[in-house]
Amino acid sequence: MTQDLILQAGRRTILMETEAVAALEHRINGDFKAACELILQCRGRAIVTGMGKSGHVGGKIAATLASTGTPSFFVHPGEASHGDLGMITREDLVIAISNSGSSAEVLTLLPLLKRLGIPMISMTGKPESPLAQAADVNLDISVETEACPLNLAPTSSTTVTLVMGDALAVALLEARGFTAEDFAFSHPGGALGRRLLLKVEDVMHAGEELPQVSPETPLSKALLEMTSKGFGMTTVVDHKGTLLGVFTDGDLRRVIDHKVELDTATMDAVMSRRPKTVSKETLAAEALRIMEDNRITALVVEDEAHHPVGVLHMHDILRAGVI
Numbered sequence: 001m002t003q004d005l006i007l008q009a010g011r012r013t014i015l016m017e018t019e020a021v022a023a024l025e026h027r028i029n030g031d032f033k034a035a036c037e038l039i040l041q042c043r044g045r046a047i048v049t050g051m052g053k054s055g056h057v058g059g060k061i062a063a064t065l066a067s068t069g070t071p072s073f074f075v076h077p078g079e080a081s082h083g084d085l086g087m088i089t090r091e092d093l094v095i096a097i098s099n100s101g102s103s104a105e106v107l108t109l110l111p112l113l114k115r116l117g118i119p120m121i122s123m124t125g126k127p128e129s130p131l132a133q134a135a136d137v138n139l140d141i142s143v144e145t146e147a148c149p150l151n152l153a154p155t156s157s158t159t160v161t162l163v164m165g166d167a168l169a170v171a172l173l174e175a176r177g178f179t180a181e182d183f184a185f186s187h188p189g190g191a192l193g194r195r196l197l198l199k200v201e202d203v204m205h206a207g208e209e210l211p212q213v214s215p216e217t218p219l220s221k222a223l224l225e226m227t228s229k230g231f232g233m234t235t236v237v238d239h240k241g242t243l244l245g246v247f248t249d250g251d252l253r254r255v256i257d258h259k260v261e262l263d264t265a266t267m268d269a270v271m272s273r274r275p276k277t278v279s280k281e282t283l284a285a286e287a288l289r290i291m292e293d294n295r296i297t298a299l300v301v302e303d304e305a306h307h308p309v310g311v312l313h314m315h316d317i318l319r320a321g322v323i
Contacts, residue, residue: 013147013155020143020156021163027140028167035121035137036171039070042119044091046072049080051105053154054097054161061095061165068169069178077105085112094120099141099157101129110134123161139164200287201280203320204301204310205231211311212237215244215268219255222247222267233298235308236271243308245271246300277302280309288317 039046046065050058058074065072075084088094094113098106101124110131113120122135125142132138141164147155211234213222226234226247233248247267255262255270277300278287287299291314301310 009149016145016147017156017159020147020160023143024141024160024163024167027164031137031139032167032171035139035168036175038093038119038121038137039168039172040175042091042093044071044089044093046070046095047088047092048072048074048095048097049077049106049109050097051077051103053158054099054103057158057161057165058095058097060162061097061169064166064169065172067183068173069176070169070172077103077109081105081108085109088113088116088118090116090118092118094118095123096120096131096135097123097141097161098129098131099125099154099161101126101131103131106131123164125157139168198284198320198322199280200278200282200284200299200301200312201310203284203316204280204312205316206301206310209311210308211235212308213247213267214238215266215271217267219247219260219262219265219267219270223252229311231298231311231313233311235275235300235311236267237308241307243275243277243300243302243306245273246275247271248296248298275300278312279303284312284317284320284322287312288314288322291317 046062048058048062048065049055055074055076062072062074073087075087080088094109096106096109101122107130110120114134120135122131122138123141124132124138125140126132127138127140127142141157141161143156143160145151146153146157209229211225211229211231213225213234213236215236215238217225217236222234226232226249233246235243236245236247238244245267247270251270251272255265260270276290276294276296278290280301280303291297291299297314299312300308301312303309
């Protein structure tokens with residue numbers, strides 16, 4: 001087989017599967033709406049089942065549903081007949097996938113599901129098949145031909161099934177008002193979870209680590225405070241602990257440029273009076289955006305009374321893996 005033929009085969013596969021997916025648009029109809037309504041009314045879980053390649057795709061569909069607000073898991077139909085059917089309750093709903101609609105292992109479950117009164121959504125390529133006829137709602141996942149040149153290996157059909165599952169998940173997500181924060185709670189270990197869940201209070205420095213001086217503090221002593229705390233800045237507070245300003249490495253450079261007397265200057269004369277601040281409830285990702293937008297490396301964390309309660313450095317956010 002020549003290199004040109006190899007490339008042609010790859011491109012033909014993509015084209016055929018693209019056309020098969022495009023044909024799905026007209027099947028987002030009353031049946032699709034009815035399927036979504038059944039799932040939304042379900043007080044239990046959406047149990048996905050299917051044999052062979054349909055089962056592999058079904059596992060992914062179940063995972064997508066679960067991570068987007070629809071409690072769901074996959075049950076192998078063969079294992080269900082040998083004990084795993086006990087995982088399914090009367091409160092659940094079944095999504096059964098079979099391109100032929102005649103998979104023996106899936107059909108074996110039908111009398112048991114009917115006896116339990118469990119609603120069922122089928123995803124089949126043949127609306128007249130036994131599975132489709134037994135279902136409360138059937139979603140049409142038929143394709144004219146597989147991308148496989150023998151028209152045997154599940155290719156276009158599994159792609160279409162996967163896309164139909166994604167369409168269900170996204171439609172349900174929007175219907176439930178599922179938010180990015182909800183999604184993050186399902187993914188606490190990943191970078192997305194850290195970005196959406198980690199708050200400033202989780203990574204800020206507080207207590208004795210907070211650099212703090214009064215407006216009467218000489219510049220020389222303020223520099224010692226900055227050096228000992230290691231953030232390249234210090235807060236300036238009044239006798240009530242209210243934030244008045246900050247003094248940073250950048251301010252020091254400006255002081256030197258303006259030839260200010262370092263031995264006699266006090267914080268009141270050289271501090272920046274409108275520092276960027278955040279609350280401890282601010283998301284760490286939002287704090288990072290503020291730093292980047294203002295080209296600064298640290299933020300003061302203050303409470304509702306404008307008392308500094310911590311300091312957040314960009315390195316803290318980077319170490320936390322927010323980006």
